[in-house]
Amino acid sequence: MIVALTIAVLTAGAVYLVMQRGMVRIIFGMTLFGHAANLTLLAGGVGAWRGEAFPSRTPLDEMSDPLPQAFVLTAIVIAMATTTLLLMTAALGKTDDTEESATTASETSPDYDPARLSPSPLSTAGRRARLTAKSTDHADSTDPADGEANA
Numbered sequence: 001m002i003v004a005l006t007i008a009v010l011t012a013g014a015v016y017l018v019m020q021r022g023m024v025r026i027i028f029g030m031t032l033f034g035h036a037a038n039l040t041l042l043a044g045g046v047g048a049w050r051g052e053a054f055p056s057r058t059p060l061d062e063m064s065d066p067l068p069q070a071f072v073l074t075a076i077v078i079a080m081a082t083t084t085l086l087l088m089t090a091a092l093g094k095t096d097d098t099e100e101s102a103t104t105a106s107e108t109s110p111d112y113d114p115a116r117l118s119p120s121p122l123s124t125a126g127r128r129a130r131l132t133a134k135s136t137d138h139a140d141s142t143d144p145a146d147g148e149a150n151a
Contacts, residue, residue, distance in 0.1 A: 003043045010036035023090040027083060034079035038072045045069065 010032050017029030045068025051058030 003039060007036050007039050007043070010039065023093070024087070027086045027090060030086070031079065031083050034075065034082075038075050038079075041068050041072050041075070 014029045014032035014036060017025045017032060020026065020029070045065050051062040051064065055063075
């Protein structure tokens with residue numbers, strides 16, 4: 001009965017978090033769904049009244065089934081990897097704000113320099129700065145009409 005109540009509480013918490021607006025809360029809700037599913041799998045493979053899964057100690061007809069436990073271990077690893085991927089995506093992705101933030105407003109100003117804000121060439125702003133610099137260098141160096149350098 002306690003396991004069933006725990007599964008119900010985890011599922012209710014997961015539904016509540018998934019219905020929230022923030023991305024991190026949605027991710028935590030999906031994690032709670034995973035934990036509820038793991039508990040459901042463990043409850044389905046009830047081994048409380050069965051013997052240990054060691055052939056030397058317990059006859060085969062009295063052994064508990066180790067398969068649900070293996071499923072749960074696999075599900076834990078997959079859930080951890082999925083949660084990490086979702087958190088990384090949420091951290092690197094854009095916000096879901098409906099109002100324009102001060103950062104977005106500053107990006108549209110004429111004195112915006114992404115190279116100053118982000119020195120890392122791997123960041124989005126750094127990549128944009130390099131692409132912008134390459135396109136302006138390429139446009140200044142050759143004339144499309146005659147193919148000669150303008151420098």
